Amino acid sequence: MGLTGIIPPHLGNLSFLIELLFINNSFHGTLPHELSYLHRLKFISFAFNNFMGSIPLWFGSFPKLQSLNLWGNQFSGSIPTTIFNLSTLQEINLNNNQLSGGIPRKIGNLTMLKRIYLSHNKFTEIPNEIGFLDQVEHLFVQVNALKGHVPASVFNMSSLTILTLYGNSLSGGLPDNICQHLPSLQKANFGRNQFDGPLPSKLWHCKHLLALRMSVNNFSGSIPKYIGNLTQVTTIYLDNNNLTGTIPNEIGDLQNLEALSIQFNNLHGLIPASIFNISTITDLGLGFNMLSGSLPANIGLGAPNLQGLYLSGSDLSGVIPTSPMLLCS
Helix, strand or coil: CCCEECCCHHHHHCCCCCEEECCCCEEEECCCHHHHHCCCCCEEECCCCEEEEECCHHHHHCCCCCEEECCCCEEEECCCHHHHHCCCCCEEECCCCEEEEECCHHHHHCCCCCEEECCCCEEEECCHHHHHCCCCCEEECCCCCCEECCCHHHHHCCCCCEEECCCCEEEECCCCCCCCCCCCCCEEECCCCEEEEECCCCHHHCCCCCEEECCCCEEEECCCHHHHHCCCCCEEECCCCEEEECCCHHHHHCCCCCEEECCCCEEEEECCHHHHHCCCCCEEECCCCEEEECCCCCHHHHCCCCCEEECCCCEECCCCCCCCCCEEC
16 A cells, blocks of 8 residues: 555544554654553554654553564654553564664563564663563564663563574673573574674573574684584574684484585684585585684585585695585685
């Protein structure tokens, strides 16, 4: 649809409305206060419009609301604390606005929340109280202005399946026992921050992990051999850090792996032959390390799906093997 204009106030007379969805239009201006009369609403979405100004305080007036979606507008200022009176809310999506300040501590009151989407704003702080939300499955706070350490309570949100903090200025280390209270974690994205210290040695106990992204940080130390325990993982990005040591042979145990990027580190030694026996792998980035030795001549047999092999800036020698669909750089 391509509707334009402002939201008419008389919509507030439709007192039996349960869903109010104005997704992907060109409505603009501010939202009329009369909408606050719609106390039966369970689902609100004004996603992908051109609303601006502060999020109205009266959004806290919907006692049955389960989903609030304001994704892709131009709302600014802070999240009104009245929203945290919505005791039945299960999903809040404020992605891609211009919201700022700290995420309010009162978010911990929304004990029914399952999905939190706050990415692409200007938030500066995650409150410790967010860890009270033990039903949250998705927590997205990527591309904001977050700084400092991640509250330890975030790693106690036992229902989390997706955690993404990509593209902030978060610092400090990650807890070594990160998986202890995140038994269901499937996707973790800590990329493009300022995290440092070693990779969590017990991260590899996240048995359900499918994707791990930790690129562009200051992690140091070696890649633990326990990485081989992540038997379900399909994606590992550890590039652009300060990792040292050798590539563990156990990476070859990851028989579901499709993408591995460990470029731009300080790794040395031989490339384990086991990597080239991962039949599912399509992209392999090993360049800009201090790796030595040669590539196996039969590289295309054990890794028939390999499409991208990135080896620039290494100390490899010998003959370049031939393999169909292979892009070497």
